[in-house]
Structure formats: C-alpha cells, structure tokens
Amino acid sequence: MSKNVCNEEIFKSIFMDLSDNIRNFIYYKCGNVAQAEDLVQEAFSKLWQNCEKVSLSKAKSYLYTISNNMFLNEVAHRKIVLKFEQRHHTIQDKETPEFLLEKEEFRQRIEQAISSLPENQRLVFLLNRFDKKTYKEIAEDLNLSVKAVEKRMHNALKVLRKVHSKV
Amino acid sequence: MDKETLYARWLSGDISEEERMALSKSGEWADLESIIKTVDSLQIPKYDRTEGWEHFQKNHGRKDKPKLYSKLFSLKTLSIAAAAMLLIFAGLFLFQDNSTVINAEFAEHTTHTLPDQSTIILNSGSSINYLKDQWPKSRSLHLEGEAMFTVEEGSKFIVHTKYGNVEVLGTSFNVNAWGNDLYVECYSGKVSVENQQDRIILSKGEAIKFKDGQIRNKQTFDYGKPSWQRGMSRFMDTNIFDVFQELERQYDIDIHQNVVNKEFTGSFIHGNLEEALKQICRPMGLKSTIDSNRKSVIIE
Numbered sequence: 006m007s008k009n010v011c012n013e014e015i016f017k018s019i020f021m022d023l024s025d026n027i028r029n030f031i032y033y034k035c036g037n038v039a040q041a042e043d044l045v046q047e048a049f050s051k052l053w054q055n056c057e058k059v060s061l062s063k064a065k066s067y068l069y070t071i072s073n074n075m076f077l078n079e080v081a082h083r084k085i086v087l088k089f090e091q092r093h094h095t096i097q098d099k100e101t102p103e104f105l106l107e108k109e110e111f112r113q114r115i116e117q118a119i120s121s122l123p124e125n126q127r128l129v130f131l132l133n134r135f136d137k138k139t140y141k142e143i144a145e146d147l148n149l150s151v152k153a154v155e156k157r158m159h160n161a162l163k164v165l166r167k168v169h170s171k172v
Numbered sequence: 173m174d175k176e177t178l179y180a181r182w183l184s185g186d187i188s189e190e191e192r193m194a195l196s197k198s199g200e201w202a203d204l205e206s207i208i209k210t211v212d213s214l215q216i217p218k219y220d221r222t223e224g225w226e227h228f229q230k231n232h233g234r235k236d237k238p239k240l241y242s243k244l245f246s247l248k249t250l251s252i253a254a255a256a257m258l259l260i261f262a263g264l265f266l267f268q269d270n271s272t273v274i275n276a277e278f279a280e281h282t283t284h285t286l287p288d289q290s291t292i293i294l295n296s297g298s299s300i301n302y303l304k305d306q307w308p309k310s311r312s313l314h315l316e317g318e319a320m321f322t323v324e325e326g327s328k329f330i331v332h333t334k335y336g337n338v339e340v341l342g343t344s345f346n347v348n349a350w351g352n353d354l355y356v357e358c359y360s361g362k363v364s365v366e367n368q369q370d371r372i373i374l375s376k377g378e379a380i381k382f383k384d385g386q387i388r389n390k391q392t393f394d395y396g397k398p399s400w401q402r403g404m405s406r407f408m409d410t411n412i413f414d415v416f417q418e419l420e421r422q423y424d425i426d427i428h429q430n431v432v433n434k435e436f437t438g439s440f441i442h443g444n445l446e447e448a449l450k451q452i453c454r455p456m457g458l459k460s461t462i463d464s465n466r467k468s469v470i471i472e
Contacts, residue, residue, distance in 0.1 A: 018464050025219045038217050089214035115210050158180035165207050
C-alpha cells in the first residue's frame with residue numbers, strides 16, 4: 006500500500022493529526038493566533054507542493070522545520086503577549102471578592118511572566134503544560150536531548166517562581 | 173541528579189527523597205505547586221482543525237476522486253457466507269433453488285420487504301434466509317447477525333437463530349444474534365423467545381438476553397428503536413471480542429488486538445471512528461491506534 010503524501014486522504018489525515026500541534030508551536034513563539042494559523046496553512050501548502058519529495062514518516066519534522074523557518078523570516082519585532090483564558094470553575098464559599106481579585110492579579114502576572122520568557126524556555130514550558138507533551142516527546146519534536154529540555158523547563162520555573170515571590 | 177534540571181524533574185516526579193525533602197523545607201515546593209496550579213487553570217485559544225482543513229481545501233482546489241468500493245471482494249465473501257448458511261440449515265429446510273438470501277454489507281444497513289409485507293432492517297454484516305414459496309401461509313426465516321423486524325398481522329412468524337427462536341403474531345421487535353448470545357427487544361405487540369431450555373414472552377418495552385444458553389433477567393427499556401438505528405451500538409455484559417466485531421462491521425475496518433477477554437457494558441457511536449474507539453477503550457483501559465489508511469486499527 007502506498008503511503009504517498011500526495012494521496013488526498015493521507016494528506017488530510019496528516020493535517021488532522023498535526024495541524025493543531027504546529028499551530029500551537031507557532032502560537033507559543035509569536036503569541037498571535039491569526040499569524041499562527043496563517044503559518045499552518047502556509048506550511049501545509051509547502052508540504053502539498055513538495056509532497057512527492059517528502060515521505061510520510063518525515064512529514065512531521067518537515068512541517069516543524071518549514072513552519073519554524075517561515076516564522077523566522079517574518080517580521081517579528083513585536084513584544085510577545087500570550088493570551089490565556091480562565092477555564093470554567095465553580096465558585097466556592099471561601100472565595101471572597103478580595104481573594105478572587107488577588108487570584109486574578111496573580112494570574113495576570115503569570116501570564117506576563119510566561120510571555121516574557123525567552124523563547125526557548127517558553128516553548129518547552131507551554132508544550133508541556135498546554136499540549137501535555139512529555140519531555141521525551143518535546144525533545145523529539147524540537148530535536149534536543151531530554152536533558153536540554155529539562156534545563157529549559159527548570160529555568161522557566163525559576164523565572165515564574167520569582168514572579169510568585171513578589172507577592 | 174543535577175541542580176540545573178531540578179524543577180523540571182520535580183514536575184515530572186523524577187526526584188530523589190533527599191531533593192524532595194529539601195524542596196519541602198525551603199518552601200520551594202509550595203511555591204512551585206501554586207504556580208503550576210494557576211497555570212493549569214488557564215487555557216489557550218482553541219483551534220478548529222476541521223475549519224482549518226476546509227480553509228486549506230478551498231485554497232488548493234479539491235480533486236474529486238471517484239470512490240472505488242471493492243465490490244468484487246464484498247460479493248465474494250458474502251456468497252461464501254450465504255453458501256455456508258444454506259448448508260447449515262439444509263437439515264431444517266430441504267435445499268431448494270428458490271431460497272431467498274438477503275445480506276447487509278459492512279458499514280451498511282439494508283431494508284427488505286418480505287412476501288407478506290412485513291419489513292426487516294438488517295444491521296451491518298447480517299443476513300437472512302427464507303423460502304419464498306412457503307409465504308405467507310408459513311412465515312419462517314433464518315437470521316444470522318442482527319435485524320429489526322416490523323411484522324404484519326397474520327400467521328405465526330418465526331425467526332430462527334443459532335441459539336434460539338423468536339415467534340410473533342404481528343408486532344415489531346429487534347433480534348440480536350451475534351456471538352453466543354441472543355438478545356431480543358420488543359417494540360410493540362407480544363413476542364415469544366425460546367431456546368431448548370426456556371421460553372419467555374415479551375411485551376412492549378421489554379427485552380431478554382439468552383447468554384451461553386442461560387436466560388437472564390427480563391429488562392425494560394423506553395426507546396422506540398434499537399440503538400443501532402439511532403446511530404450507536406449498545407452492549408450489556410458483552411464479550412469484548414464481540415464488541416470489536418461490531419466495530420469492524422459498522423466501520424468496515426480490520427481490528428488487530430491482543431486483549432484479554434473481558435465483558436464490556438457501554439456503547440459506541442457510528443460515523444466517528446476516533447470517538448467510537450475512545451468510548452470502548454477508555455473504560456477498558458485500552459489504547460488504540462488508527463492506521464493512516466483508516467482501514468485497520470490496533471488495540472492493546
């Protein structure tokens with residue numbers, strides 16, 4: 006059975022499989038949803054154009070490499086501001102208005118702190134917390150050693166800890 | 173273990189007792205915990221893959237490829253099954269040329285009208301067989317698999333299955349005769365279900381299961397159609413291998429598995445393979461992998 010990337014059904018399954026990973030990957034780098042989603046389209050477009058030269062097993066690393074290159078080529082001298090939303094939670098009795106306000110302020114500080122992390126650290130941190138990837142998976146995706154991933158993670162947490170202790 | 177990766181290893185649970193105690197004492201543990209708790213209460217803007225794909229297709233012009241069903245393959249296997257069934261029932265019917273065989277292919281439901289205007293809807297992979305000439309005076313047929321019957325009033329109507337017979341006088345009911353079980357739901361009128369040892373009468377809203385030749389308690393239900401007619405397949409104390417087989421029939425896939433035999437109670441939906449696999453695998457602690465050709469699945 007041919008595992009040809011040029012086959013529409015196979016290409017679609019690659020898209021369904023990897024498009025949100027690539028989108029998040031770029032989003033964590035640039036903090037801009039529209040930009041990230043545009044780059045996803047462009048990266049897959051390149052894959053489609055070159056489908057004869059890329060094998061199925063290499064498609065994932067091809068997409069990461071292409072999208073990263075496209076990101077670097079874009080004019081990206083803005084300050085990175087990642088936006089997070091609060092997940093749903095039920096309000097419990099001991100959550101007074103003051104407590105909620107404090108929680109909200111802390112959340113904003115964490116948000117800013119994550120956005121201001123150096124890209125290396127920010128990427129690893131977000132891939133682990135939001136994409137739920139293990140250090141091993143992140144190492145594979147980014148072509149690093151597990152130890153390098155752990156170092157970046159450690160440094161990210163160190164920075165966030167500084168923010169916390171400013172309370 | 174080294175200091176440069178300490179917090180990362182704390183997070184993944186990969187730290188020594190010593191480190192554990194040091195972090196607790198210094199208050200670092202508590203700090204880190206509250207940071208992670210806050211971070212985990214956040215989420216990033218969601219991405220809709222289906223929308224993304226539609227966008228992509230729009231920009232790249234869709235190549236409409238004709239769908240090639242391997243009709244030759246299906247016909248061959250079905251005729252083998254039909255031939256086998258006729259042989260099995262040769263002892264009960266005299267083998268005659270005018271035996272009618274109706275099949276439902278995998279991932280399809282087939283409707284058939286009997287000579288007395290009663291109707292049958294066959295679930296994927298099921299088949300029935302009857303002697304047209306005997307109808308409507310004597311209404312009898314053989315079922316392999318699962319079908320929903322709507323029977324006109326008339327003479328005794330009998331459905332023969334491997335593990336028991338279902339007799340009616342004009343009613344609607346569902347017979348599920350896969351594996352070693354016989355399961356019947358009655359939607360209107362009355363139905364008699366019997367095997368060698370037992371016989372039971374069902375009224376509207378009642379169901380019975382014969383498992384391994386033993387009759388189980390009568391159950392009640394309040395829906396008007398069997399679950400497979402409402403877009404899902406439901407199971408109660410069913411052998412997991414039978415569940416996999418139904419999955420194969422509904423989605424027309426091959427499942428490769430090395431799972432220990434267990435009983436499954438629950439359901440899976442039709443039309444969404446990923447979701448269906450989740451519905452089966454999660455409660456059973458199993459993992460599934462769909463091949464990129466979407467024709468075979470590995471479950472372990």
